[in-house]
Amino acid sequence: MKKFSKEYIDKLINLLDFSKIEGDLVPVITQDSQTNEILMLAFSNKEAVRRSLETGYAHYYSRSRRELWKKGETSGHVQEIQHIITDCDSDSLLFKVKQIGAACHKGFYSCFYNEFVDGEIKVIAEKVFEPEEVYKKQ
Amino acid sequence: MKKFSKEYIDKLINLLDFSKIEGDLVPVITQDSQTNEILMLAFSNKEAVRRSLETGYAHYYSRSRRELWKKGETSGHVQEIQHIITDCDSDSLLFKVKQIGAACHKGFYSCFYNEFVDGEIKVIAEKVFEPEEVYKKQ
Numbered sequence: 001m002k003k004f005s006k007e008y009i010d011k012l013i014n015l016l017d018f019s020k021i022e023g024d025l026v027p028v029i030t031q032d033s034q035t036n037e038i039l040m041l042a043f044s045n046k047e048a049v050r051r052s053l054e055t056g057y058a059h060y061y062s063r064s065r066r067e068l069w070k071k072g073e074t075s076g077h078v079q080e081i082q083h084i085i086t087d088c089d090s091d092s093l094l095f096k097v098k099q100i101g102a103a104c105h106k107g108f109y110s111c112f113y114n115e116f117v118d119g120e121i122k123v124i125a126e127k128v129f130e131p132e133e134v135y136k137k138q
Numbered sequence: 139m140k141k142f143s144k145e146y147i148d149k150l151i152n153l154l155d156f157s158k159i160e161g162d163l164v165p166v167i168t169q170d171s172q173t174n175e176i177l178m179l180a181f182s183n184k185e186a187v188r189r190s191l192e193t194g195y196a197h198y199y200s201r202s203r204r205e206l207w208k209k210g211e212t213s214g215h216v217q218e219i220q221h222i223i224t225d226c227d228s229d230s231l232l233f234k235v236k237q238i239g240a241a242c243h244k245g246f247y248s249c250f251y252n253e254f255v256d257g258e259i260k261v262i263a264e265k266v267f268e269p270e271e272v273y274k275k276q
Contacts, residue, residue, distance in 0.1 A: 119146025
């Protein structure tokens with residue numbers, strides 16, 4: 001992704017509506033830019049959107065840890081942003097990314113691997129890494 | 139989608155974590171099941187998830203109107219659910235759907251048509267219907 005200048009970043013952030021989610025957040029869908037597979041859903045505040053636009057790497061806001069979070073900071077599984085798209089109401093974002101490694105901290109490429117089938121949850125993906133091995137590195 | 143029995147629906151709804159968004163909601167990503175294009179992002183409460191599982195048609199909760207909402211009720215642009223998938227934390231849903239008509243009330247197939255490019259918003263899709271014509275029918 002082409003980096004944006006500070007002036008443009010301010011302008012773009014002002015276009016977004018952060019008022020609808022407690023804590024001034026927008027939901028962010030992250031999608032593999034090549035296959036269109038959905039990788040995860042997270043939330044970003046203004047600072048996380050700003051850092052994403054400045055660096056070209058996906059940043060989110062962790063509601064549980066209450067802090068800005070660069071995806072892949074611990075695991076190395078960063079997301080290089082290719083496209084940033086907002087929706088008709090400017091209250092959600094779509095990051096189309098090149099995923100390094102895998103998106104899910106449980107070891108799957110995508111966080112969306114649990115399908116509702118016949119009243120049961122069926123795991124529809126294969127693990128691509130062992131979380132214990134990746135996260136013990138830190 | 140195969141319809142679920144009441145017993146299974148209760149079980150599946152109990153697996154989901156509605157506690158993270160004010161109003162007991164989960165974000166729902168809606169994706170074209172054939173092309174993987176993302177169509178929209180909305181929110182559902184338990185009742186909207188229940189109605190989706192019971193009927194096979196996507197239902198959401200409108201935060202602005204504060205009511206359950208069947209997608210396409212006015213426009214006819216309903217979404218036939220093919221797969222329902224939840225994520226690793228069970229706090230988000232993915233509906234893979236067959237979209238009848240188009241998803242966006244502004245006349246686009248997908249709500250995600252505004253890309254951030256060079257500090258400007260660029261419309262990256264073509265309108266597929268005229269909202270005034272579709273919504274005046276009611």
